[in-house]
Amino acid sequence: MDTLGRNDSLERGTKRKYAGDWPEMRGPAKAATASRGDDYYRALYAEALDFRLLGQRDPEFKAVLGRGSYLDFADPRSVMQLTKTLLKLDFGLLVDLPTDRLCPPVPNRHNYILWLKDLLDSSSPLRADSRGTARGVTGLDIGTGASLIYPLLGCAQRPSWSFVATDVDAKSLAYARKNAALNNLQSRIRVVGRATTDRLIPLDELGLAAVDFVMVNPPFYTSAAELDDLARQKSRPPNSACTGAPVEMVCAGGEIGFVRRMILESLVLSERVQWYTAMLGKQSSLEVLVSVLRDHGVANYAVTAFVQGSKTRRWALGWSFGNSRPSLSACRGCEPAAGKKLLPPPTEAAVATWTASRVDVAQLERSICDAMESLDLASWTWDKSLYRGVGFVDSNVWGRAYRRKKARERERGGACFQSEETVGDGSSYPQQEEAERRVCQDTSQCSFGFSVSVRNDADEVAVMARWLQGNDYAIFESFTGFLRKSIGLN
Ligand code: SAH
16 A cells, blocks of 8 residues: 555655666766755655654654654554655655545655656657756646645756646545645646546646656556455554545545556547656556557556665556657566566667777767767767767668669769768759758757767767667667677677
8 A cells, every 4th residue: 555554665765766867967967956956855765764854854744753763653643744744854845644535655646746857858858958957848747635745845846847647536625626726836846626527637628738748646446345355464453643534545446447447548649748657556457558558559658667765666667659758767677576568669879899998989979970970860979078979860870772862863973962061063062961850950850869979988988879869779779780880890
């Protein structure tokens, strides 16, 4: 059960499985983050919570601690105070929570927001700003609950984010509105009541052309009996703190039914939402839902796990109809028991690594740029300060078939692939070339986008390739093969 009533996880602290690495982040962007910027939020709950210290920092929390800084997780007052204290100290948020609704464990909910940030930032159309802190983002939180936890956490750490938050439960809606007001976030969080039979993603009804993401922590269980059985298996004390009302815990088909409904709606809405996401209580649900996506031909998806303590693990699934590929850590954030076959294809590859003393980085940079410039890419830009280049192309221009075609064009005297040359009347490109280039002008529509970067650590230098755009993994694999050869490796 995903409540603070499941007492052991917070006590042992949260190990964030989802660490999120930033192979593409170098230099200035890191320095620009404020004291409560992304790095601050990323580091939260990486260590076990120290209740004694929390008590010192918040007298209201100290008041619920027993001897030896013991926190009684069977006491709703203690559990609720822990949530309030963490929201206040770590995020500057205030909440009012009813005793008969879910009391969200903050570290787990924060994990979901961290993952979303990585998913969105790493597949942002603004390639230059890979952390995307300035990007205006709208999210839809389905079933926000009384706490309004996700919109509050999202707005607290990203000033450019806003939310629409739905629920079907009148009491939760009333508290959610109150919690938005308590934090003066009414202008950024719109709370909307829905009926259980309504559509889950009501973009048209809400007058929204598009949103950046949809998120949900759905009711996990198919019936009250399933809920009771599982609670007994975990030998949770009956009526332990904040177990949640049936409307929060149970729905037709449980979490699979709920997310399947989302998938079906997403097939119609398609790119009106960049990322559809859902948290899942069971790994088996993840397996079922990945199959549903694949059956519908959705190939751009992401899976991850949120780990709390050693016992409680939550899963998450995201999918997109867009062609932007998220970072490796965002799309393959876990290794499911069912094995790698459940995972989407990797979006990053270490093309080559060397011991730092054995490589001339300037020469390596030149080899990469020479190789890229020798290709008929739709665009290629190298950022010297980041040691990173980004390129787009519409087909495999490094393959033998393309090179043969190019040679034939040359033989016929056409210059359509020779972008550097002037021809005929002295204009830069003949008409045919103009046509070729125009096709590629909007790089966001190119069938393949990538970045190549040189990672220069103290003792190791690596050339990394990142698949940024497109739906064909084979082209990324073949590109990394070309790159390896170009820099003198096989
Ligand atoms: N997001 C909160 C609450 C999750 S519990 C948290 O993570 O703590 C699931 C929530 O979904 C409940 O508040 C429940 O009332 C709501 N819900 C159930 N069916 C729904 C539906 N069809 N549309 C919107 N919300 C729904």
